[in-house]
Amino acid sequence: MDKQYYSYEDFLADAKALAQKIDWQFDCIIAIARGGLSLAQFLGEYYDIREVYSINTIGYEESSKLASVTVFNVPQLRSEKSVLIVDDIVDSGDTVAEVLNVLGKTYPDITFKTASLFYKKGAKIAPDWSVQEAQKWIAFFWTEDMKRKI
């Protein structure tokens, strides 16, 4: 598959575009780690929300497709009412679907919505807000830039 380098400047523009699109008030951000960590930090800064948490997933692959996803490190939510879940890319949608499933069961009175930089057509769950359709393999700067020689 073709590879598309996604630079910090691309990310910054898209993080701002995403913030412009999100027409919803929320009081907490949960990053799906690792992919959503930087985006969560930037959006937390933008919205001045200190309640920025993370959640972890492990995908068990079966014949090159994600067969099942295990969710762990579910954050403690107390006074939160509206939570934005963020990730870098919604690909098959398996991860975000299972995160929504686990959070929804754990916290039935909290509203969860999802935002990502990229989405893929055909994902089982489309994010509520996203910026770009991924048509190539996205080579994110947090992966690529750390490999470059100093």
Place this chain on the structure above:
Amino acid sequence: MDKQYYSYEDFLADAKALAQKIDWQFDCIIAIARGGLSLAQFLGEYYDIREVYSINTIGYEESSKLASVTVFNVPQLRSEKSVLIVDDIVDSGDTVAEVLNVLGKTYPDITFKTASLFYKKGAKIAPDWSVQEAQKWIAFFWTEDMKRKI
């Protein structure tokens, strides 16, 4: 206090310098949120460690000094033996001291060490590894760049 803009390029160089300095093998990274989130993602990519978790703190200020720190969202650690705790800056040291205290009590058999981009002289706990001494107010790119107009 004088302000020093800290750009993405500065961060990238320092994240690489930090990785060069860390002469220790670890199997897990815990970011102190929000400040350590991006750094944790970058180091997770660099070391190819998927076990990247986060922890939250609230500092209660008393006459402009942190008087006490509450730690929450302590991640579940199971098979981890050596954990690197990361933050953007170790200022007074109150936050990292309390994070170390809580994690050490919760997981007495796990070794925790700390790394940050910046440290301040006089912090009550110096990070095991860090890159720059902060002599001005650091205006991090994740705060500053989101404020710039698109």
